[in-house]
Amino acid sequence: MRRAGPTADTTLPSFIDAAAALAPLVQASAEESERSRRLPTPLVEAMARSGLFRLWIPRGIGGEESDPMTLVRVVEEISRADGAAGWCMAIAGGYGVFGGYLQKEAALEIYGSDPLVRAAGGLRPSGNAMVVDGGYRVTGRWPLGSGCQHSAWIVGGCRILDGDQPRLAADGTPVTRILHFPAAECEILDTWHSIGLRGTGSHDYAVADVFVPTNRSLSFREPPVEQGPLYALPTIAIFGTLLAAVPLGIARHAIDILVELAGTKLAARSRKLLREDVTMQANLGRAEALLRSGRAFLYGALEEAWQVVSEGSTLNLAQRATLWLASTHAANTAKEATELMFSAGGSASPYVSSGLERCVRDIHAAAQHLTVAPANYQMAGQAFLGSDMRSTPLLFTDNRSTNN
Template structure:
């Protein structure tokens, strides 16, 4: 029931005949009017995030069967450009959100549904810089890490951070000798901590604060290898 409601919330505000670029152009004037507000608040307003979600722009590159707009890569970039022309911070956050949905294909379908399709926003924020330490334990990893520049963390549904993997104190090595790196997802995001650090002169509205976890258990299925990307969900 909840999944049907979420799908309805995502799709009921977008005319079926509108192209992805038309959707972005239709939303751009309202974004442009709020550019100063976004910079002052250092984050996107919650209602604007919902407008973007309801317009399916976070899901622009997903197939229509998943509540997306089915855009190819060129169209997706044009959509990001259109939104960024209205407000740079909003365009940046949109790009980051779209990318996390691309990464979601690394998860098994049931995990992907839980993290990315259990609410209408359904995106993650974090960092692929392996500043975390993931110690293997039965069923998953004990993760400790502090990551910078988690753009969109104030409105995302989940957080994530890349981690170097250890077996006890020994680095886990890949066949080529590199240390294994996995990206761990923290869901719901309340299990991680957001530290307000984003005091900058430009793109203030991205809210690119630090995120941190300390000795947090993350199930194996909520991680994937950053060095061996293999989509477990495919589609048009």
């Protein structure tokens, strides 16, 4: 029987306040993050001490098990101060949900034993896990390990092998699982030389013939161990809502910068303050409309999904597609709003000192993620038409998705 979850009203304010309290340190650390291509250790430790990384960890092992909207709001708030820090918050905070899929002993070991624990890694099945007594021998290399340099545990998606042959599911597709490795067993490869989100440290990482016990693995196609409504949501889809919150925060920061600039910069043609320029005013109005509408759709879709699972029901195909659509639309409208602000800033925008150029770089990097990619518009349209979606595995990542 599914346990009732917390309501947003009881969990939201204190955690949003904690995120807002971190914002000055996040902003002050942004230049160092950009230079070193990772978050500074004092910032990571402050984020961990705030308890925000524990929002999606099950209550039974010491986490908060909050409603999903709370962490999305936290990520948005941190991203307003710095997109890279917001992205790392989304990954480390979001991966707490894995504690709801692991058996209790492993969940406690990984997510419950250290109140400051952080996990990172990629879910793409880029590794091979050969079945052996008690677990798996794993070899693989994964890209985009955001936050891997400051995490105690690193995950990797793997193909399961029986001998040298892939194990196949009943539908003929390869069986995959997500495995947890102690960070000390992973080699981090210096690959993150990027246009944006430089501070995320999203390097490649690799393991070679590492043993992983069976209980440190999970699959979204299996029922979660925890029965709270948070773990009844389609996991990849709610990760998308977290990652969409990063562009929302970046776009709001871009608008903040432009509004401040408009009070001091002279427009090139009129030589009046930029705030008096009608084109700038129109761009600002359009940017606000884009950002607010995308944001409202994201939170509305997430709140509707939360209501469904909180009542003990399961999201149908169209409802899951709506989560993907809302994440995609929020990220892409935020990107458009940011580009409008860059354009409105005129000759000031390209300067590093303006901050607008980093907003543009970061938001373009964030919007490349598959959970917010424009291809998801078509995927959602297929679902709304009642089309055969069996060739769209991203909508079928957990056992609840295959029943209706």
